[in-house]
Amino acid sequence: MDTDDFSDIAYAILRQAAQVSDTLKAELGAMSRDHRHEDDWLCGVQKHLRGIQAHPQD
Incomplete structure (x- = not known):
């Protein structure tokens, strides 16, 4: 995309x-x-940001 x-x-x-x-x-x-579609990208962004929130030192 x-x-x-x-x-x-x-x-x-x-x-x-x-x-x-x-x-x-x-x-x-x-x-x-x-990601092919924006909805997929938004889900990926959410997952990425949750990972940062859970492990900010990484």
Whole structure:
């Protein structure tokens, strides 16, 4: 999936990620290449962020 195809909600997530860290924004944006649909990407983002929350030192 290309980030050019993201909805306003997906772009809002990337903007919020950029406020936390440029690295986080890049990670989330890069994840789009592994997903065919935005819904899949959103689920992947949620899983990734939960992993960070559970193990912030990693």
